[in-house]
Amino acid sequence: MAEPLFLQSQMHEKIWGGNRLKTEFGYDIPSRTTGEYWAISAHPNGVSIVKNGLYKGVPLDQLYAEHRELFGQSKSPVFPLLTKILDANDWLSVQVHPDDKYALEHEGELGKTECWYVISADEGAEIIYGHNARSKEELRDLIASEKWDRLLTRIPVKAGDFFYVPSGTMHAIGKGIMILETQQSSDTTYRVYDFDRKDDKGQKRELHIEASIDVLTIGAPANSTPVSLALENIESTLLVSSSFFAVYKWEVKGSVKMRQTAPYLLLSVLDGEGGITVDKKTYPLKKGDHFILPSDVKTWELTGSLTIIASHPNEH
Numbered sequence: 085m086a087e088p089l090f091l092q093s094q095m096h097e098k099i100w101g102g103n104r105l106k107t108e109f110g111y112d113i114p115s116r117t118t119g120e121y122w123a124i125s126a127h128p129n130g131v132s133i134v135k136n137g138l139y140k141g142v143p144l145d146q147l148y149a150e151h152r153e154l155f156g157q158s159k160s161p162v163f164p165l166l167t168k169i170l171d172a173n174d175w176l177s178v179q180v181h182p183d184d185k186y187a188l189e190h191e192g193e194l195g196k197t198e199c200w201y202v203i204s205a206d207e208g209a210e211i212i213y214g215h216n217a218r219s220k221e222e223l224r225d226l227i228a229s230e231k232w233d234r235l236l237t238r239i240p241v242k243a244g245d246f247f248y249v250p251s252g253t254m255h256a257i258g259k260g261i262m263i264l265e266t267q268q269s270s271d272t273t274y275r276v277y278d279f280d281r282k283d284d285k286g287q288k289r290e291l292h293i294e295a296s297i298d299v300l301t302i303g304a305p306a307n308s309t310p311v312s313l314a315l316e317n318i319e320s321t322l323l324v325s326s327s328f329f330a331v332y333k334w335e336v337k338g339s340v341k342m343r344q345t346a347p348y349l350l351l352s353v354l355d356g357e358g359g360i361t362v363d364k365k366t367y368p369l370k371k372g373d374h375f376i377l378p379s380d381v382k383t384w385e386l387t388g389s390l391t392i393i394a395s396h397p398n399e400h
């Protein structure tokens with residue numbers, strides 16, 4: 085029987101984390117510095133577990149390895165995407181991620197192109213998105229002389245904003261922002277600057293200046309331009325379609341029948357409640373639920389008042 089795969093996933097504590105994964109989403113969190121919920125993940129640093137149906141209790145990496153038919157017989161050797169919700173109670177480090185080629189060579193895993201849907205942002209919240217150096221030499225000089233204000237590009241953000249962050253982009257999520265991140269399944273980060281912070285043991289986190297300079301691209305990042313389509317009972321916005329993934333926002337009011345056009349879909353309910361009917365069985369949906377619609381789910385019906393972020397990999 086075709087069924088959605090609901091997931092139970094892991095929290096990650098971070099120096100910059102907060103408690104809004106509990107206060108906003110109702111998740112159990114281990115501490116008041118919880119930064120990330122790896123909501124849909126087969127990455128070894130935090131694997132999701134199926135929590136319903138035939139595959140109840142099976143880790144997503146194992147399911148992907150043993151039942152590739154659920155994932156469109158994908159050729160990707162690892163489950164390619166990772167969906168996270170982040171609570172930035174303070175600035176994340178200013179960082180950059182390598183592309184696939186550099187990451188496979190130096191880290192033995194995928195590179196990391198990511199994108200952010202802003203769930204909420206405090207008044208005045210900002211991100212760092214890109215830098216102002218016009219050459220590698222200038223980049224190296226501005227980093228060495230710690231001229232961060234001159235180097236880094238700050239942008240104000242608000243709820244509903246979207247940013248595409250290709251590998252090689254200088255970036256940091258700012259204080260007071262919650263985002264849903266869709267990314268390649270990778271955990272490689274090169275830190276350029278960490279605001280000279282120390283952890284509770286008085287230690288600064290490691291920086292990776294040489295690797296960062298290797299992988300940082302020169303030139304302003306090109307954000308995507310979301311395109312919305314209003315249909316009966318649903319507004320569907322294509323936030324980005326790149327060579328790694330496509331990401332959509334669906335705003336459902338009422339009832340809408342849909343069909344699978346990608347090999348499979350990753351879905352996250354960011355607001356509202358309702359249900360999804362698959363094979364005549366209705367599963368309740370509420371804010372904070374994350375699930376996969378595998379390849380054998382060909383059609384479904386969404387009902388209620390729901391804001392959903394949906395994504396699928398684009399194989400390249």
Ligand code: ZN
Pocket residue numbers: 179181198255
């Ligand atoms: Zn990042």
